[in-house]
Structures are given as C-alpha cells and as structure tokens.
Amino acid sequence: MLTLGSLAFASPWLLAALAALPIIWWLLRVTPPAPRRVPFPALALLLGLRPREETPARTPWWLILLRTLVAALIIVALADPLLNPPSRLPGSGNLVVVVDDGWTAARDWNRRQTAALDLFGEAAREQRRIILVTTAPPASGQAPDPLAPMRPADARAMVEGLRPLPWPVDRRAALSRLKAVPFTGATAAIWLSDGIDSPGTAVLARYLASGAGLYYMVAGAAEAPRLLAAGDRPAGFAGQDFAVTVRSLPAPPPRPVTIRASTADGAVLARRQATIPAGADQVTVPLPMPGELRNRVARVAIEGEDSAGATLLIDERWRRRPVGIIAPPNLGGQPLLSENYYLERALSPFTEVRRGEAADLLKRKLAVLIYSDAGPDSAAEEQMVAKWVAGGGLLLRFAGPHLAEQGDHLLPVRLRRGGRTIGGALSWEHPARLAPFAASSPFAGLAIPNDVTVSRQVLAEPDIDLAGKTWARLVDGTPLVTAEKRGKGWIVLVHTTANAEWSNLALSGLFVEMLRRIVAVSQGVTEASEEALPPLETLDGFGRLQRPPPTARPIAGTALAKAVASPLHPPGFYGIADMRRALNLSSGIGELQPIGALPERTVRTNFARRAEADFRAPLLTAALILLLADLLIAYVLRGLLRRRPAQIAAGLAMALLLVPGIARAEDSFAIRASSEFHLAYVTTGDEAVDSVSLAGLTGLSDILNQRTAVEAAKPIGVDIEHDQLVFFPLLYWPVTADEAPPSPAAAARINRYLETGGTILFDTRDAGEVVPGPFGTAAGSRQRLLRLVGGIKIPPLEPIPPNHVLTKSFYLLHEFPGREAGGQLWVEPTDDHVNDGVASVIVGSDDYAGAWAVDGHGQPLLPVVPGGEHQREMAFRFGINLVMYVLTGNYKNDQVHVPAILERLGQ
C-alpha cells in the first residue's frame, strides 16, 4: 500500500500505467476521427484527386485531453485509492480478534461490528488469517466449536451474523478456548472490549498481550454500557415512588439518561430524565406515577439504548396493589396505638392504602381487604365480602379480642373460642417465637428476627387440613398464619393482632415483609416453591422481548430472585401468562467495575473511526460520464447531430421545458384556485355573458367580504372542458343559447364534482318568460338547459320549499330575485345525511349575475326589472344566502337556531 498523507492506494503498482498516458495521447492524435458521410452526385469528379494533406490530426486538442483524462481516471481508479485508510495491524501472523458480545456490547453494537469489519478488511489486504473469539457463552448453551484460523471473508460473514447476547461474558471460558490454538510471537491480538471487569479478565489480557501486541479497543468511559437495576429484589421499590438505578462505569463527564416506563403494549407511562453525575457510576431515578398507572408498568428502559441491560422487566410482584383497610370507629381514642395505624405504616411503602367502610372500598378495584380484629358488621357485608373473595380478592384478617369471642364465616379455619395467652402471669410458658417458614409457605426465605415473640393468639381447631392451610406457625406448632383458598381468592388470618398488644411482630421488619408476601399472593403469586417456571418471553441482546429460544430452560421459582442470566436462563418473563415473574439481568449482576490496568505492549483505542473512503467507484463513474460526453462530441464532430438540429432541439425542448411547463400551468391553476376561496363561473364562450358573470361574481364577492365572514377572492372563470372543478364549492353556470354541451369526459368530471359535494347554480336567465317547470316552458331555455346538461346526472328537482335552508342561511328571505324577479327557484330535495344537506343542483332563471354585476367602481352595471334597489338588495341577499348555504350546509337548519330566528321574526 502506498500512502500519501491521508490518501493511500491499495494497488499502487497500477499507477505505473500512468506512464502510458503520453502514448495514449500520441495514439489519439494519429487516429483520425470517423468521417462525415455526405452523398455527392459529382463523385466522378472527385475520383483520383490526390489530397495535398492527408492529415486527420484535426482531433481537437481538448478532445484528446478529455480522452487522456478518461484514461488517467481509469488508471487511478484501478489503483484503488483510499482516503483515511486504517492504520497497520500489529504483527504479521494470525490475528486473534476477541469480541465481547455479552449484554454490554449492545449499546454500540453497530460501531463494534463496523470496527471489526474494518479490521477484517485490513487483514484481507494483508492476507492474514483471523481467529475470532466471542466471549459470551453461545446461545445454544453448548460448548462452542473449537477455534480455528479462518479467512477474513469468512470472519466477515461471521461477524455480520453476530448479535449481542443478553447475558454476561465468560472470559475464562474464552481464554481456555483460545489456548487450544497456536499463539506465537507473531500473533497479534485485537480485543473489542466492553470495558467491564469480570472474572478472568486480567488473565485473558495478559495472554493476548503475550504475542505481537494487543490492540485494545473499548468505548469511551462515557459510552460504557449501562445497567438498569431495581435492586436485587422488589424491595428496591420500597419507597413511595417507583425508582430505578442506572449503573455504569465512573466517567468524568456527566451523562444524561432518560428513563422510560411503558406498558406491555408499548404505551409510555412515564419518562424521566436524570444525569449520572461526573465521576459517579450510578444514579437513582424516581418515576413518580399514580397508582393505577404504576400497576400497568411492564417495562422500564433507558431511552435510546437498545440493550438487555438497559431494560428492566416489571412483573406483578412489583406493582403497588390497592389495599383496603376496614376502619372501625376508633373507640380507644389512641390513634397511634390502633391496629390500622400499624397496618397503614407497614403497607403504604409498597401498596396503595385506602381506608373506609367495606361497601365503599369494594366499589373500586381492590387487591387486598384487611379486617383488623372485628369482622363484618352485618350479614349483608359478609355476603358482599365473600362474593368479592370468591371473585379473586384476598381477605386478610387479624385476630383480636373481638375475633376471639365471636367468629364468623370469613375465616380460613375454625377457631376456638377465646384466645390463648402465652407467657402470661398464670402461664408457665414463655412468649413463643416463630418457627422457620416452611418452603411451601409464601413467607419462605424470610429471615425471622430472634426477638419477635407472640404472647397471645387465637387458636384454630385442629382439623385435618389445618397443616395445609398453615403458612406460618410458632415454634410449638400452633398456626400463626392460616389461609384458605375460596373460589379464586384467599382468606388469610393472622392469629394475632396487627398492633403490639398481643405480639411484637407488628414492630418488626418481618411484619412488613410478611405483609408484602401476602399482598404478592393476592396477585396470584402462589407459594414460591421449587416448582419450575417455564420461560414465557425472553429478551434478546437488544432488549426486545421475543419467544424464548428452544435452549431456554425453566427456572425454579426460588432461584429466580438471585439468578444470573445465562444461555439456559435468558432474562425475560417466566411462569405462565397470569402470574409471570421477571428475571432481569440486573438481579444477578452487581456493581459494574472497569477493567483495571492492562499489560504492556497494549495499544488502547476506541471505536471512533476515521471514515475510510474508497474513491474507486466515484472515479470510475466520472470516467464513464466523460466517455459518454466524448461519444456525444464524436457524434457532433461527425455531423450526425447536425442533420436534424431542429428536431433534436424540439425534442430537448419537449423533454426539458414543455412537460414541466404543462405541469406548472396546471399546478399554478390549482394553487391559485385552492389558496383562497373563489367564486367560480362557467365560461360559456359568449363574451357578453362571461363578462356579466365575472362582474356579477365580483360584485357578490365584494358584498360577501363586506358583510360576512366569507373572504372571497377574485372570481375565476372555469372552462368546463379542461379545468379542475374540485376547488370550487359553488359554480355559477349561465345557460346560453349556443353553448355546446360538455364532452363525455367533462360530463363525467361534472358528475363527480356533483357527487363529491359541489354545487352548481344553473341560471337560465329567462324569467321574463313564463316558467312553470324546472326547465321552463319557454321552449328556448328548456331546450337549452336540457341540451346543456345532457350528460350530467341532474337529480330530480322541486320548487324551493318555504322552509328551505336557503331562506335562512344568512338573511331571512322569502323570494330569490335576480336581475329579473318572479322566476321559480328549483332545488334538489336534500337529505341531511347526504352531502351535509346541500343541494348539488340549483336551477334559477332570474339572471342573478346580472343583478350582482358591478363595474370597476362598484356601481351596478345593469338595471333590475321591474326595478328598485330593494330588488337588487334582495338579489345580493340571495347570493349571500347561497354562498353561506354552500359553505355551511345544513348548519342553519339546526333547531338550535330556531329561537334566534323566531326572535328575529318578531314572534
């Protein structure tokens, strides 16, 4: 490779061909251009003429220069020039490329992939073999294939197929695989690292550096992978607010992150920005949300970072469930000692506590209902609660003096009358401690503080199924917590009080934990047993939920909380759809530690890459374009283009100007017609009629602008044959004697216009004659109109009814005069549901435009018959009503306006 500054040639020996350019120049000079062909009758006279100078070297110098340039371009292009070529790889033997492809790689996976591909390109140029090592355990869960040197092209294909895997890397395993292949002093190593320390990292780095050198590529500290964690247990949500922690490596610059909480179907519920402070390695981001919203959260993720690590799956355990506490009247008058106070304090961190009467509480959705001591007040309430429990609710009850005396039906076990006092003055026993929780209990795994004792409790009758119903018991075996499934719900009884009267359990942290477990049970999470939970949906390396891979194995419910994601247990949801539990990457990964000191002979660099630009394609393209230009020039020189310059020019003009010109003309009409509201009239071809139409609509537009909110621009005359009609809500169409009926195409366009909401006002302008029918008996106008509308689908018409919208759309009108008066106005009977109740065709005969017509000074052009400014005013009012009717539809027909109209009518 030849390097000139930032420019390099991959095949520099080809540049030697540039030396041949002078020869090419000379050859081009001596090769004559192709002759013009000219027919010539007097050929005989030419025969035998000896030209004094057979010099074809009239190829112009600039043409030779052009051709030489083409040759030079091709030569330079074949030499494969590169801008910013990658720097040389260390060593000369095989190239070991270690790629960290765990969850940490997903954040900048594309850059890693590109960097690796660049390296392979370089290796291909140096013809080196590549040993590609990926450090994450393969998704198959089996031992990966032994390593072997491969061609860069194969390695390329492999890397292109690589995807980050949603579990941590295992560098020890990678090292042991690597040790199986020869690693000599000439072997160079390149490590596309994630920068996160893990067991075996130092050993691997030392081994890699033992060859020709280690090329260590890692993202900048600010771009280090980030892990979204909620703590190792749902306890991370212990606060009032939903909060997550973003963990990363410490880095000097502050790093902003945006956390997004979304539902299972992707709707964003909350979005919060935070910044990892300078030098820090984590930040905790609260996500305050109303309880109902919080319960819908299925996923929390770092925005813009598609990675399994930046995704936190939320399962049911972490949702704040509404808990209702039945609040009896506080008779004791000591609120801080009441059971409800204890319960509320214990529950409020992780649930939404409501207090009130049972009937009120159950009106809203509730996960847990708590009775402390006293049971339901009435049979009705008992029934209501029983029904709710059967439907899936969890009823939690605490014992107390009342319960000890009188039981009810909402109990998991039968109780003996009276409580049992342990360690009392007359008792020989000490207050009892709690026995360790059985593995099948929901409380399994909770640590029991030594100082928790129970001094009084209610006792269950020793039934056969008592053991199965017992979730917790005292050291002497008497049940402390019993539960029974009723329908879909549960009834749980704590055999002691919720305050500190009977037991100091309520004072301990265990109380809170037990309540949390109980509340969790309410959502369907049953005994955290050894029962294996099958994978339901798993995350891929980019944090996308998908069907679990076939290699994913079920995981024991108990193991889930502490499990580290692995090929066998990829992060995701486990269990069944109704009660799924999430395995998050963060649950098994602690703090992120940066990789420490690297061995000597290590070149540390990042993925930032100077764009390597290959000039081969652009140069060849330029050469091709120049060749085409040369071809054209050759044609011109041979006179082949001179034969029909006019045709060629015309063709070029057609191609360049005409077509866009037409399009521009159409566009400009459309833009003009649609940028403002225009009244429009149909040009008849009769100069006088058209000028009256224009003057009439101009006058009407002026009046509209003066009196109404309609802002009408200058009227437009439309050619019914050629112009688009759709821009105009209203078309004024004066009927003349000699107007040709529209062509079929135009008629089809008019029909479409009428169907899609346009309105046409036909004006037969013959009110002087008697007009009993819509098309007049005056044979002339009748024939005219019938002929004119031949191809148009005119709906059946009726004389305008007295309460038609046209009579009240702006002014209240009883007559519709134009320049003449007395003509009957015919409209299409309308249905309010079609076309907003606007008639598509209105036929009148009073020469409306004539009455509206004004000259340039706004003075009326034509006299009205029989006359009077009153008639002209009425004509204008009809015009305004018509435009309003067309623009607003049946709005004025709304009964809302009836009072106002009646008032204006003075009734």
Next chain:
Amino acid sequence: MSHRARLRDRAEQTAAALPPLLVMAERVAATVAQGVHGRRRVGQGETFWQFRQYQPGDAAARIDWRESAKSQRLYVREAEWEAAQSVWLWRDASASMDYSSADWLPGADWPTKRDRAELLLLALASLLVRGGERLALLGGGIAPISGRLALTRLAEQLAGDAGGPAATAGLPAFEPLPRSGQLVLIGDFLAPLDAVNTAIARFAAAGLKGYVLHIADPAEEELPFSGRVRFEAVEEPGAIVIGRVESVREDYAERFRRHRGGLAALTRAVGWGFGVHRTDRPPHLALLALHAALSADRRR
C-alpha cells in the same frame, strides 16, 4: 423534406392537375415576360406584318390595292409569319438530379436540381405557350401541341413519368424529330463529356437546334465541405473518403470548371446554346437566358 413526403407531395400535385407547380412556373414566366418587355407577341392568323414594294414574280393577288392607291408604287401586303415552331423539352430525371446539398450544409436552403429543372421547364413551357408555340416532352411519345392543354399535359408527364427510358443515363435518348424543331435540354450532365457529345451530336446531325442548360448544385461547384468526409455516390454504389476536403477543394473546382467548359465547347461546336444555372440562384435568370436564346433563334 423526406423522400416519402416528397412523393406524397408529388402525388397530391398530380391529383390536383398540378396547379402549384404550374402556378409557380407561371409566376416565374410572368416575371420573365415583363423582363423582355416590348417584344411584340406574334398573333395567329391574319395579322398584318409589313408592306413591301412589289417585286417581279409576286403574285398579283398579293398586291394590296388600297395601300398601292395611296402612292405611285405597288405594295405587297405581308402577314406575320405564322408557322409556329415545335419545341421539345427535356429534363434529366436521373437520381443524381434528386439531390440538394442543403441537407448537409448548415444554413443552406435550396431545392433539388430536379425540382429546379422542372420548374424551369414548366416556366419555359408557359412562356412558349403564350407565344403560341407547340411543345412536347422529349421522350413523352406525344406530338407537340399548343395552348394551355400542352402545359397541363406537360406538367402531368413531368409528375407522372420518370423521364423516359434513358432516365438513368442522365442523357436524352435519341428519337427522330422534325428538322425544324427546337430542343431544350436541362440537366446536370455529369456524365463523361464523350457521352454527352454523342447524345447531342445525334440530335444536331438530325438538323435540330437546341439549347443546353447545365444545372448544378452549389456544393457540386464549390465543394464547401471541410474535414474528413466520406462522399457517397448517388446513382451507382461507390464512395470515396477524403481526409481533408479543404485540401482538394481547388483541384475539384478546377475539374468542375473544365467539365463545364467542355460542355460549353461541345454545344458550341454543334451551334447550340449553352447556359448554366445554380440551384441557389433565382430561377428567373436562367429562364430569361433560356427564353432569350430561344426567341433569338426563332427570329432568325
């Protein structure tokens, strides 16, 4: 104009009894008629020409007594010589005539040699008809007739017929004609001089007077092309590539002059008239010369 369009044009002209060409020819002829203003038209029939003194031997019946009574001498009344001449017209209809260099030269606009030849022929015919001459197309197989009918028929023949059996030769085929006849030959006469001489000499030997109009395209005279050009023959296959036309231009022009000089010499040798015409010049000039030559011939 493409060949096809030209063909259609001709067909249309034929269908319309050739008014456009005729009209154009008439227009050209009218300008020439004005050009020879003052020439008296010779009427048919009884027109008086001159009185001449009686000479012994004149028939007594020829004496104009009224005139003779005015003086002491006897006068004989002489009428206009009414013997109309027959003129045979010919134009070269070979392919080489269907050529105009205007297609190959920028800014050029002139008709093909054939169009010009036919225009001149018809215009001349129009003039001759006005003069009462009888005319026919050489090789047309029709005896000379006079009047407008002759003109119409001539035009039909020009449009319909490619020029007779010798069309390709570019030279008129010999046919026996009355001695008093006149012959007008219009063509490019690019054939070798010997061949031209042979053709003309036979007519001359038959006692016919004639006139040769040599029509040339400007390109044929000046060879205005430049650069490397491949010249292709029009009639028979053949081509020649000239590397640099400018360099042979003068030689060619010399050759052309010599060819034309040869033509002039051989027509002069048989006592015929000779004229040249270039298609980029107005047709009137050639027509004027033609007509003058024919009239002079007839007055003799």
